[in-house]
Every structure is written in structure tokens, then in C-alpha cells.
Amino acid sequence: MKTKICGMKYPDNILEVGSLLPDYMGFIFWEKSARFFDGYIPNLPQSIKKVGVFVNETVENIIDKVQKNDLQAVQLHGKESVEFCLNLKTEFQNLKLVPIEIIKVFSVADDFDFSVLAPFEAVCDYFLFDTKGKLPGGNGTTFDWKVLENYPSNKPFFLSGGIGIEEMDAVNAILKTNLPVYAIDVNSRFEIEPGLKNVQLCKDALKRIDTDTN
Template sequence: MKHPDNILEVAALLPDYMGFIFWEKSARYFDGVIPELPKSIKKVGIFVNETAAIIFEKVSKHDLQAVQLHGHESVAFCEELRKILPKDIEIIKVFSVQDEFDFSILEPFEAVCDYFLFDTKGKLPGGNGTTFDWKVLENYPSTKPFFLSGGIGLEELEAVKEIIKTELAVYAIDVNSKFETAPGLKNLKLVTELRENLQF
């Protein structure tokens, strides 16, 4: 999210999370003030290879409830964050997937992250508007809940619903570019339709 009026419009639909990108190279870079949101909505700061000090500063400044790590953050870095951030801040570690994925790399992150997020590998760290082969997730070996991301639009909803029905630990879906009229500006009609058609 990026624009105050649009943030409030989407917030009225009561999503569980709202994301704010603190990576300056992103067209969705957020450098404003987050308006007051309903208490049920968790504000997520999205970071790419940022320092722990900057993440701590943004969490404090914007009263974030979660951080999403979209770069090459190590297990040690996640451990450091866990130590300096308030204990109730959720840490979401993102992993990029294409046609295959080595799930063994997840194991050391299990103890230092609350959730994983699987996104499509692309030119940018997120927001590429393309899906990956979700069948790869059939080999997911963990019980750690995860966010499903990567080019999800209304046309993918039936496939999303099928994944949710499986025994996989799908916790949430992360939507972005296919619900926008411009980077960081969400199409309220499309988001409303998503909300009406996909209830967890």
C-alpha cells in the first residue's frame, strides 16, 4: 500500500494484513505516514537486505506488527532481528520459487521465523505478476504455516481454493500487482471481489 486514501478504502474491507514496502528501489516504496487502521489489521513492513537497525527503526516509527524479509537474509540475521524486535512482532521470511525448490534450506529458518512466504522468482524481489508451479509445494516438508504469493489474481482463485483444501500449511495469500491500477494503488472493486470470493 502507498496512498493514504486508498489505504483507508482497502482497510475498510478488513484484510488481515496490509503491506508497506520500505525498499527505495520499488515503485511501491512507502515514505509517508500510515493512517490509523482498524486494530484487527496487522501492518507489515517489507524489507530487502536491510540492516537490523533500520528495520527496528521502521517497526518503531510505524508501529508495525510484522516484518517481511524479501532479500537474502540469513538465519543469523533473522536471529538478530528476533532478539532486538519486540517478541510479538511476526517475522515472515520470503523464498523465491521457480520450477523447483530445495526445501532443505528452510529447516534452519524454522526456529527464527513465524511464517514462510513463497513467491515467484523474477527480475524484482516481488511484484512481478507471475505465478510459479504450485505443484512444487506438494513436497513442502514442514508444518510451518506459509503465505502463498506470486501473481495471484481473481483468475487464480479456484486454484488457490484447491491448495487451501489440501493438508499443506497455507496460512494466508499475499496479493499485489494483479489488484492494482498503478504500483501501490489498489483497485477497490477487484479487492472487494477477492474478499467476497475467498474466505479462510
């Protein structure tokens, strides 16, 4: 099971969390976020994939951030269309930036219509399901994971949305189902303040996921 720690902001904290070897670390390039990242990413272990999080950004600006920060994945957290994802994927291929992963986010409520996912399957590598809230992400609340029982696809996905240490038993329970959960994504519930992660909490969570899913 893969793990992602998102909303990183401060170099020393990035290095501390990086020493725990999550599979992904997320950096938010949306200026309205309290976790907006505009610094530099220190050298991390090569096993960690750096993810740029974008909200309704242009293809050109995404590519600029990818190249400047040596990103291995982009997370599209806005209202990006199928055509946008295809254009981005094509530009990555043209610039020989493949295999940069494209993660398309969908905000989920109890009445989520899973049929909207089908056109995106060919233009992204993963889906990410987050809780529908006032902000594109980082709302700190979970959605009812039972809605995922209606998931109609084999496309692997990241599970996100207000996951804290208290949810680890529920996380491990869903990992034992037939759902194609690819990664667990944590953010605000593991923070001392926006963008500053509690390293011990992160360590405890990664250990529990690793231990309980092996």
C-alpha cells in the same frame, strides 16, 4: 484463511482497502520498488496487522521503521541469513517489541530446494513463497504450485506471487489440501497503477476466499 494485501502506498487508498478488513496490509520500505512507501500510515482497524517489507536491510533500520510506523510484522524479502533473522528476533525481544511476526520470503522456481528452509524454522514465524523473478517481488506471475507438494514442513506459510482474481479457483483448491497455507498474499494483479489498489477487485477476492473456504 488469512488475507494480505501488499504494496500499499497512498493514504486514501490505504483507508479504502482497510475498510475491507484484510488480516494484513503490506508497506514496502525498499527504495527501488515502484511501491516504495515513505509516507504515513493512516489509522487502520486494530484487527489489521501492518507489515513492513524489507530487502537486505539492517537490523537497526528495520527496528526504526517498526517503531515509527507501529508495525506488527516484518517481511524479509532479500537474502537475509538465519543469523540475521535470529539477531532481529533477539533485538525485538530485548526491546520488548514481541510479538512482532517475522515472515521470511523464498523465491520459488520449479527446481526449488526445500531443504534450505529447515534452519529458518526456529527464527521466523512464517514463510512466504513468491515467484522467482527479476525483482524481489511484484513480478506479477505465479509459480507452479505443484512444487509445494514437496513442502516438508509444518511451518505455516503465505502463498504469494502474481495471484489475481482469475486464480481464485486455484487458490481455493490449494486451501483444501493438507498444506499449511496460513494466508493468501496479493499485490500487483489488483492494481490500477503501482501502489494504487483496485478496491472493488480486492473486495471481490476477499469475498471469494472467505466464501469458498468457510
